[in-house]
Amino acid sequence: MPDLLKRPFGIHGKVHQITPESAGWRYVGFDLIKLRAGETWAEATGENEVILVMVEGKATITAAGKDWGELGDRMSVFEKTPPHCLYVPNESDWALECTTDATIAVCKAPGKSGHAARRIGPDGITLTQRGEGSNTRHINNIAMENEDYCDSLLVTEVFTPAGNWSSYPSHRHDEDDFPRITYLEETYYHRLNPADGFGIQRVYTDDLSLNETMAVHDGDVVCVPRGHHPCGAPHGFEMYYLNVMAGPRRAWRFVPAPAVEHLI
Numbered sequence: 390m391p392d393l394l395k396r397p398f399g400i401h402g403k404v405h406q407i408t409p410e411s412a413g414w415r416y417v418g419f420d421l422i423k424l425r426a427g428e429t430w431a432e433a434t435g436e437n438e439v440i441l442v443m444v445e446g447k448a449t450i451t452a453a454g455k456d457w458g459e460l461g462d463r464m465s466v467f468e469k470t471p472p473h474c475l476y477v478p479n480e481s482d483w484a485l486e487c488t489t490d491a492t493i494a495v496c497k498a499p500g501k502s503g504h505a506a507r508r509i510g511p512d513g514i515t516l517t518q519r520g521e522g523s524n525t526r527h528i529n530n531i532a533m534e535n536e537d538y539c540d541s542l543l544v545t546e547v548f549t550p551a552g553n554w555s556s557y558p559s560h561r562h563d564e565d566d567f568p569r570i571t572y573l574e575e576t577y578y579h580r581l582n583p584a585d586g587f588g589i590q591r592v593y594t595d596d597l598s599l600n601e602t603m604a605v606h607d608g609d610v611v612c613v614p615r616g617h618h619p620c621g622a623p624h625g626f627e628m629y630y631l632n633v634m635a636g637p638r639r640a641w642r643f644v645p646a647p648a649v650e651h652l653i
Contacts, residue, residue, distance in 0.1 A: 393592055394603045395610040397421070405610050407576060412612050416541065416635040417574040418497030419610065424448075424487045431484035434477055438500030440509065440532060440544050441483065442631060443473045444578075446491025450475055452483035453506035459488060462511065466629045467582045469548055471511035474531055476538050478504055494578060498541035498635030509538060516548075526555045534641055543573065543634040543641060549588075552624040558649035561594075563615035565637055570644045573636040575613040577620070579605045579628065586626030592618045595646065617646045 391413045397404040405421035418437060421444075422430055441450065447461030452475060460473040477483045479500025485493070509531055516527050529546040532538045549555040565572040581588060584607040593600040594616040605611060611618075622628035634641065645653050 391612070393601055393612045393614075394605070395612065397608045401425070404608070405578070407610060407612065412574070412614065414574045414614050416498050417576055417633055419576045419578065419633050420495035420497070421578065421610075422493045422495065424491050424493070426487050426489050429484065429486045430493075431482065432495075434479050434481045434483070434500065436479055436499060437497040438479050438504070438540055438542060439477045439483065440496040440539070440542055441475045441477065441485075442494040442496060442531065442544070444492040444494050444631065446487060446489045448485040448487045448491050448493065450483065450485045452477045453481040455506065457508060460508070461489070461491065464489070466580050467548075467627060469516055469527065471514035471516070471529055472531060472546060473511055474509040476504065476507045476509055476532070478502060478506060481506065494631055496542055496544050496633040498539075498633075501540040503540045504538060507538060509536075523553050524557055525550060525553055534639065539639065541635045541639055543639065545632050547630050547632065549620060549622045549628040551622050551627050553622055555620045555622070555628065555630075557619040558652040559617035559619045559646035560643040561615065561617050561646070562634075562641065562643040567638055567640060568642055571636060571638050571640050571642045573634040573641065575618070575632060575634045577611040577613065577618075578631040579607070579609050579611065580630070581607040582627040582629070586623070588623065588626065588628045589621040590618065592616050
């Protein structure tokens with residue numbers, strides 16, 4: 390199996406490029422692009438649909454034959470303001486020019502020509518609390534199941550306070566048995582505040598045939614092909630992650646790990 394922990398391979402331009410082939414799965418792709426003010430980038434979507442997430446910074450974007458103007462607002466993800474995003478269907482082109490230094494996530498999954506290009510957020514995205522106590526975290530849903538914006542993609546942002554757990558109680562979504570559970574591959578793009586901190590992510594199956602525990606640093610990506618995948622933010626370090634999920638059905642149904650099922 391490919392390594393689950395992906396370090397950025399640079400500090401400028403495309404610093405992550407995760408494809409189904411490199412991840413050893415079938416659906417999810419994830420790129421991360423870091424550009425300076427005035428720089429440009431352009432791509433064709435091909436067979437994939439794409440959600441461009443302005444993680445940080447601002448850019449003017451054209452896509453699917455339309456000028457979408459300037460997207461972006463926050464200069465740090467830890468401002469926790471709603472993200473500016475753009476959905477681009479398969480068999481389309483997109484291009485951007487940065488008006489500030491910017492970090493752009495390119496979330497990919499197979500497209501079926503079922504949805505038109507559209508702006509997503511900041512309107513309609515509200516930071517909401519999930520969990521309680523040391524399991525409290527805050528969610529910016531970009532395009533989850535309730536948002537019928539996409540053919541395949543499910544995308545969300547999560548902010549985990551220092552000292553708390555997230556993606557917990559541990560759960561898995563690695564079988565195609567709807568409505569009990571759905572098969573969804575998933576990537577986690579992690580950020581830490583302060584940036585020199587670290588977090589913990591474990592990816593494991595019930596039988597421990599997959600059992601990896603990783604220290605994640607600012608800018609890392611973790612691939613979750615199957616199994617449970619909880620995260621921990623140590624005292625003193627706040628954690629952000631951007632989740633991208635996709636599979637044969639655009640629905641998020643999961644099964645908890647037996648040891649923590651009573652905590653659901």
